[in-house]
C-alpha cells in the first residue's frame with residue numbers, strides 16, 4: 001500500500017477493521033489490482049457482492065446511463081425502477097411483495113420489524129409475542145437487531161444489553177428448534193447457508209421440517225439470503241433446493257452487483273403488515289440502485305449465469321476435494337454449494353489467506369477455521385482451475401498456517 005494511503009488510514013480512520021493488507025484500486029472481471037500494480041485473482045467478490053465480477057461492461061453502461069438521468073428523488077415519489085425490479089424479482093419468489101433498502105443488515109432489520117408486526121397481529125396486542133429463534137453460528141449483521149440475532153460472543157461483546165426476545169438453537173437440529181418455538185415466538189430467522197460462520201448449509205429436510213412447524217404454530221419462517229442468494233449457490237435463492245416457500249426473505253450483496261442495494265420479500269399473506277408510516281428509508285430503492293440491480297438480473301438471465309454456476313461448480317469442488325485428500329494434515333473438509341465454498345482447515349484461515357494473496361489469489365477467512373472461496377458468477381473454467389493451481393502451490397510449500 002502506498003505511504004499516503006497508509007498514513008491516512010493510520011491517522012483518520014476508525015480502526016474497526018483489521019489493518020488492510022493492500023489498497024484495491026481497479027477491477028475487471030475476476031481480476032483486482034492494488035495501488036502498486038499487482039494483479040490478483042479475486043475470489044472474494046467483495047464478500048459475495050460483485051456477482052458479475054468487477055466493472056462488467058453492461059452493468060457499467062446501465063449505471064452510467066441512469067446516473068446521467070436521475071440518481072435520487074426519495075420515496076416521496078414513485079421510482080419506476082422499483083416497480084420494474086420488484087416485478088423481475090417476483091419471477092424467483094412465490095406471490096408476495098418487495099421493500100428496497102441499502103444493505104444486508106438493513107434488510108434484516110426490516111424482517112425483524114415484520115416479525116414484531118406478525119406477533120402483534122397473532123397475540124392481539126403488542127409486547128406479548130415477539131421472540132425470534134435464530135441458528136447458532138449464524139450471522140445477520142452489525143445493527144442492534146442483527147447483533148441480537150447473531151449468537152456470537154465476538155459480535156455482541158461490548159454492546160450489551162442486546163435487544164430482548166432472541167433465542168438460539170443449533171442449525172439442522174429440528175427438535176431443538178421445535179422446543180424453542182413456543183407461544184411467545186413470532187418468527188424463525190436463519191441463513192439458508194451460513195456464510196460468515198464458515199459455510200454451513202441448512203439441510204433440505206431440516207428446512208422442510210421448519211416449514212411445517214412454522215405453519216402449524218403460525219410462526220413466520222424468515223430466511224436470510226443476503227450472502228447465499230442471487231445465484232451464488234447455483235439457484236437464484238438457496239432455499240429453492242429444499243422445495244419450500246418461506247414467509248419472508250432478506251437479500252442484498254449480489255443484488256446490486258457492487259452498488260449497495262438490499263431488499264426484503266414478504267409473502268402476500270403478511271405483506272399488509274407494513275402500512276404507510278411503519279417503515280422507511282431515504283435512499284432505499286433510489287433510481288440508480290434499481291438500475292444497478294436490474295443490470296445484474298439482465299446479465300444473469302441473458303448469459304444464463306445460474307446454470308453456468310451449477311455446471312462449473314461441481315468439477316471445481318471435486319478438484320478442491322482432491323486437494324483435501326492430498327493434504328489431510330492441512331485441510332479438514334470442503335463445504336458449500338455452487339460458488340459459495342468453504343474449506344475447513346486445521347489451522348488459521350487468516351494465515352492461509354495471506355499466503356494465497358502473496359501467490360495472487362484473494363480469498364476470505366470465515367468462522368474460526370474456514371477459508372471462503374467466492375468467485376464472481378462470471379468466473380470460467382480457466383479462473384477456477386487457476387484458483388486450484390494457486391492453492392495447490394501454497395499447500396505444497398512449507399508455510400505455517
Ligand SMILES: Cc1ncc(COP(=O)(O)O)c(C=O)c1O
Pocket residue numbers: 047103104105106108139140141142191195196224225226227228252253
Ligand atoms: C447472511 C448475512 N446477513 C447479513 C449480513 C449483513 O449485511 P451488510 O454487511 O450488507 O449489512 C451479512 C454480511 O456479511 C451476511 O452475510
